[in-house]
Amino acid sequence: MIIETIPCLQDNYSYLIVDEQNNNACVIDPSEAKPVIDLVERKNLNLRYVLNTHHHHDHIGGNEELKKKYNSKIVGYKGDAKRIPGINVLVENNQIWKSDNFEAKIIHIPGHTTGHISFYFFNEKIIFTGDTLFSLGCGRIFEGTYQEMFESLNKIKSLPEDTKIYCGHEYTLQNSKFCIKHDPENLNLQNKISKITEKHQKALPTIPSTLKDEIECNIFLRAKNVESFSKLRDLKDNF
Structure with a gap:
């Protein structure tokens, strides 16, 4: 299977997962329909599924148009059945x-x-983390608690280190500025920032990252307990 990255809106990413054996495809979190349709049509794919990580509009905005055009099945969390169109x-x-x-x-x-x-996608060692884990960051806590977010990040952290991380936004460069401020001696982070800066200058995505990189460099995954995580999250909210 191959992954196609689709820039959407201002800084969102949707992703197309393509099974090359039969040209079937899934799209992850279609912020808007048009860029997805453009790629599906250009590659002559069968868009079988829409997979939603959560209900925010910048992750489900293309759902209904894609469903109508391709008769795609929309897959989402049962607890959000009333919030995912x-x-x-x-x-x-x-x-x-x-x-x-x-x-x-x-x-x-x-x-x-x-x-x-x-x-x-455990066979491919790929995870789509939406707005929970970003490269060098994590999502804002809107509906949950610090404890829940800390535990959620630890669930991801427990996966194999060579797992590729595909997240919902291109926030990496900005996130890196916060990480290096609070972890200035981290050589792995310094090296990652050099690579991020180079990609940014070439207008290339910084995603995917790897879980190994995030464990070594992402200050939120390096937090030892929920108290230190909470302090970092509050600081990032006002950064």
Whole structure:
């Protein structure tokens, strides 16, 4: 399977997962329909599924148009059935969602929202983390608690270190400024910032990251307890 990154809106990413054997595809968090349609049509794909990590508009804005055009099935968390437009398939924590050749474990990761999930394609070692884990950052806590977000990040942290992280926004460069301020002696972080800056200068995505990189460099994953995590999250909110 291949992953196509689709820039949307101002700084969102949607992702197209393509099964090259049959040209079937899933789209993760379509902020808007047009850029997804453009890619699907250009590559002559069958857009079978829309996978939503959470209900915020910049992650579900293209749902209904894509469903109408391609008869795609919309997959989302059962607890958010009333907040995700067009939802067909309700999934829950630790469920294995499998259809066609696509297979992912659903991991409930509340904090940013109460119904936030990730899609962990364990055979490919790829996870789509929405707005819970960013490269060098984590999402704001809107509906959940610090404890929930800390535990959600630790769920992701427990996966194999070579897992590729695909998140919902291109925030990496800005996140790096916060990380280096509070972890200035981190050589791994310094090296990652050099690579990020180079990509940014070339207008290239900084995503995917790897879980190994995030464990070494992301100050939120390096927090030892919920108290220190909470202080960092408050500081980042006002950074």
